[in-house]
Amino acid sequence: MLGIPTKSKHTKGHNMNEKTLDFIEPETSVKVLKVTGQKSSRKRILDMGLTPGTRVDVIRRAPLGDPVEFKLKGYNLSLRKREAETVLVEVLK
Amino acid sequence: MTEKITVALAGNPNVGKTSIFNAITGSKQHVGNWPGVTVERKIGKRVYNDVMMEIVDLPGTYSLTAYSLDEIIARDFIIEEKPDVVVQVIDATNLERNLYLTTQLMELGVRLVIALNMTDLALAKGDNIDEKKMQEFLEVPVVSTIGSKGNGIEGLLEAAIDELHKTRVTENVFTYDDQIEENVEKLRAVLESDPYFAHYPSRWFSLKLLEGDENIIKKAKESNSYSEIQKIMNQTDAEILEAKVADQRYKTIQTMLRQVCNINTSHLSGSDMVDRVVTNKVLGIPIFLSLMWAAFEVTFTFGTPFMNIIDIFFGWLAETATNVISVPWLASLVGEGMIAGVGSVIIFLPNILLLFFMISLMEDSGYMSRAAFIMDKVMSKFGLHGKSFIPLVMGFGCNVPAIMAARTIEDSRDRLITILVAPFISCGARLPVYILLAGAFFGRDAGVVIFGLYALGIMVAVLSAKLMRSTILKGEDTPFIMELPSYKLPTLKGSLIHMWERGKIYLKKAGTIILIGVVGVWLLASIPAPGSNGTFASEEVYGTTKSVIGMIGQVLEPLVAPLGFDWKIAVALVFGVVAKEIVVGSMGVLYGVGEDEESLSNILAAGAMTPLAALGLMVFTLLYVPCFACIGVIKRETGSWKWTLFQLIYGTSLAWGFAFVIYQGGTRMGLLA
């Protein structure tokens, strides 16, 4: 639904590898499936290149555990866990 | 006759836009604000081939949605002011994401020229970019540049002028899926039949409407065709559409990239290697703290000798002026009022210049975003952004540059809160007050008391931030989505320009209001109180009961009496607004011991005030109205008297409340008796 935050803690589903981005351990690569969340942050996350199908490498967590650093499209991006939670991904083997 | 054109400079943050802007305009630039907001606006001039170009630096943005104030400013400038040419600066080492903005500029139908910047770094990385092919694919001129060295600038200007003289602007269009296209066409038909929209590119406007862009919908609401527009808009799901649009743009970019360049993605970049250490789990925080410490040392330790020289110079100047001018009141106005006033402004300049030099090194090298990355967890607990940490830490030296440092925070609400709470961080100028009072009343425990004051300042700052975040500045939390740009070697020239820009702003804008304040206080201290038969600005009147300020002190006395302060303290606190360390000096004068601090502390300890009142006075000095220089920059940086006043009232109320509880509560409980 438009504008309504949809918190999806997707761990089940048909695909066992389907998770939200905040659950992914560093040094793992994933593929973006969908961006949910509130309108403004969703739009920005898409603009930054986390469009469905994009490959994202999880690099590291900040020393205090949050935010998390990712690499995608050849550049580095950091999101708080709260934002990462809105990105549904599939772990790449 | 020379032709006059406007060129807008657009681009993502950190792509070298400022370097290109400086290379084009040299020293001919003017820094101001965008109308109504405090986002910085830089305009420069350059004459090239008989064409007079006005270069407008747009805020750095990743996209042209209405996500942030910066994006709205950049976009509104392009669609409303219609610059003749838009130059987009692109980071060649980061093409894919940079070109996303390009696709949006192209959809806007502007005359576009691309400055392919950082080509030296792309080459070093092993990327191979075919500009010619890129130009063919995009149908937009592409010129390679190296912003930091000023290479390629003339070619860029030439391309901009050529573009202007082309008769046809290529209608650059991306096609989306059939359903979107169908709705776009329907909307276009409506828009094109309504003259209200003639000003806007119709295809772009239609797409934005379908994406549910609030800013654009607002514009559309003012037209007569809005109900019709709404009907079409309701047929699409904005959420699905925006994902599709973003996806399609990136797909187009990928298709192009496969044809025009060969990007080396295999190896670990130098930047990644640095980050392994700098943002390391164990080393990250110690490295960050050491760098903070270094920045602090450079700013305040290196600054001190310069400050002393300035102090001595203005002291000498004031004395000379007083001696030379034979009319006593004029001598006092010039010496004690104006020269001392100008001195109190200029004395901060070394700190400001050094701090901004350090900050610009951190920003230009790319470390600033790592610092925010490391500190964000802590700051987010108080509703702040990781980037708020640096301004707050700098506040321990001086609140003035700290408030100015809040410019590095992009989100306007985060920036405002940081500015409003920064004055609670105990700056160096409050220390003389603590040393005097804590020394006089707490002897061996003075160190603990002073430490406690610093801790109180931090607590008040962060808790106030939290409070403001959950009350007056409430709203959806700003999402934290931050790029960590690759490290670059900053250039000395770039950092110096940056430093001087800040210094100039401080001198010009803050200077005026500080001067007015200082001269105002001088007048109050010099004008004899009605009824007293003193002479204007005579020594016998200046700052005593016989002056207006003395009268004000006596009027204020009932207000501060519950805190255990007498009228002399009230006057000292009024003087303290000029600069906090003056509290000590003026207490000396008022208690009749001159500048001799030892006899002042003897008098105080002998019973002029109680230890509880002294503790209250230190807390009051920490929290009440900041100095004029601070007030000046708060006004300048928030762009609003309302927020400036809010800070003054909020701080003073807190100061009064704390001092009241300490004095009254302590007395009742028989503490420190």
Ligand SMILES: Nc1nc2c(ncn2[C@@H]2O[C@H](COP(=O)(O)OP(=O)(O)OP(=O)(O)O)[C@@H](O)[C@H]2O)c(=O)[nH]1
């Ligand atoms: N090697 C190299 N460095 C560059 C080039 N252009 C700019 N830089 C450096 O990149 C850093 C950032 O440049 P700026 O000009 O401040 O970039 P900006 O886009 O204005 O950045 P923001 O003001 O943060 O948006 C500086 O350290 C520059 O010296 C270039 O072509 N090659």
